[in-house]
Amino acid sequence: MSGFPRRAQRLRPAFCFADFPRIALAMYRNYWKLYAVPMSLFSAKIRPVLRYKKIPHVEVWADAKVIREVILPKTGVGFIPVIETDTGEVLQDTPRMIERIETLHPYPQVLPADPAVRMVAEVIQDFCDDTCVLPAMHYRWSFSEQRQWIIDDWTAVFGASAMRFVGQMSGALPFLGITDKTTGVIEEFYERLLDLLDAHFLEHRFLLGDSLTLADLAFIGAFYPHLGRDPVPARIMRERSPRVMAWVHEVNDAAPPSPWAEPPEVHETLLPILAEIGRVFVPMQMAVSAFVEEAVSALAVGEEAPRVLGMVEQNVLGVREQRIASAYSVWRHQRTARRYAVLPEGERTVVDEILGPAGVLPYLQTIPKARLAMDRFVLKVAD
Numbered sequence: 311m312s313g314f315p316r317r318a319q320r321l322r323p324a325f326c327f328a329d330f331p332r333i334a335l336a337m338y339r340n341y342w343k344l345y346a347v348p349m350s351l352f353s354a355k356i357r358p359v360l361r362y363k364k365i366p367h368v369e370v371w372a373d374a375k376v377i378r379e380v381i382l383p384k385t386g387v388g389f390i391p392v393i394e395t396d397t398g399e400v401l402q403d404t405p406r407m408i409e410r411i412e413t414l415h416p417y418p419q420v421l422p423a424d425p426a427v428r429m430v431a432e433v434i435q436d437f438c439d440d441t442c443v444l445p446a447m448h449y450r451w452s453f454s455e456q457r458q459w460i461i462d463d464w465t466a467v468f469g470a471s472a473m474r475f476v477g478q479m480s481g482a483l484p485f486l487g488i489t490d491k492t493t494g495v496i497e498e499f500y501e502r503l504l505d506l507l508d509a510h511f512l513e514h515r516f517l518l519g520d521s522l523t524l525a526d527l528a529f530i531g532a533f534y535p536h537l538g539r540d541p542v543p544a545r546i547m548r549e550r551s552p553r554v555m556a557w558v559h560e561v562n563d564a565a566p567p568s569p570w571a572e573p574p575e576v577h578e579t580l581l582p583i584l585a586e587i588g589r590v591f592v593p594m595q596m597a598v599s600a601f602v603e604e605a606v607s608a609l610a611v612g613e614e615a616p617r618v619l620g621m622v623e624q625n626v627l628g629v630r631e632q633r634i635a636s637a638y639s640v641w642r643h644q645r646t647a648r649r650y651a652v653l654p655e656g657e658r659t660v661v662d663e664i665l666g667p668a669g670v671l672p673y674l675q676t677i678p679k680a681r682l683a684m685d686r687f688v689l690k691v692a693d
């Protein structure tokens with residue numbers, strides 16, 4: 311009703327064009343709402359799940375006003391994506407969102423039913439949510455030739471707040487370990503991943519074979535909105551590994567599995583990608599988990615865990631560099647290592663056979679002792 315003084319309101323027609331967004335949302339009141347933006351890494355993980363499962367939904371762009379008036383009141387934290395289901399349930403944090411969506415809408419499945427294959431998908435998710443952020447952020451913010459494109463893109467979504475967000479995000483690079491010392495190895499890492507993925511997609515449609523799974527959702531976060539959409543890395547992707555670009559489109563379109571699809575499995579061509587995870591992600595996360603364990607032991611039970619517990623020198627893709635130690639990444643490590651610890655013996659042996667040669671077992675066999683637990687959407691120090 312904004313803009314209509316009280317008296318004039320009585321004279322107002324039943325609806326006018328200014329009401330359109332309200333009317334549209336009322337029409338879609340039984341739909342899920344996805345609060346997201348097109349350039350966001352984690353939004354891109356969730357969007358294909360809703361499409362794939364054919365869950366009626368509308369996407370609401372999470373601009374500064376929506377973050378202030380919807381996201382913060384509903385979740386208490388400023389992260390996107392956020393989902394509000396048709397029953398009003400609020401979901402945040404992509405790994406848990408995917409699990410909850412799978413429970414509410416089980417088919418078609420994105421979480422592999424085979425526990426060993428699921429474990430591999432979880433490891434891929436941890437790696438992508440952490441390490442693929444390096445090329446995603448470097449290629450977005452380090453190239454002046456695409457800066458105007460990004461500003462225009464962000465202005466279309468965030469309006470007057472765009473430049474503030476651009477400043478915040480581009481200013482984060484050194485904290486993520488993206489510095490003059492590391493940009494060369496980050497570019498090599500991106501190109502190596504493109505080559506490995508391209509070779510894999512020559513034989514298989516998706517990461518785990520014939521259908522879209524958690525492993526594809528994990529990769530698409532960095533590989534669509536940043537690396538497949540921002541001009542500089544997208545040109546590299548298109549020219550160097552066209553099959554990766556084709557896969558990006560298939561995941562975004564939530565292409566259905568063929569009627570003859572085999573259940574998800576770990577194929578030979580995935581093994582070099584798993585070895586890359588063991589080589590680059592595992593040592594970094596182990597260093598962070600040890601540091602956070604120490605830092606959290608000084609905090610009181612029930613206290614909110616600070617998002618960043620400090621800067622730690624890490625082996626960033628082979629180069630010693632400072633990088634933030636985030637409490638969330640350790641909670642995520644804890645969650646995956648606990649899942650591994652309770653696997654039935656036979657399943658654990660299968661996981662060990664796949665992930666042992668890749669160098670991932672130190673990650674799975676060490677449950678970080680930092681006592682961290684999610685209290686709805688807020689990470690806290692637990693007993």
Ligand SMILES: N[C@@H](CCC(=O)N[C@@H](CS)C(=O)NCC(=O)O)C(=O)O
Nearest residue numbers: 350351352353388389390403404405
């Ligand atoms: N663990 C969260 C991370 C979400 C996240 O970091 N989202 C970014 C956008 S892609 C964000 O909201 N950033 C805001 C900030 O860092 O303050 C998830 O998986 O959903």
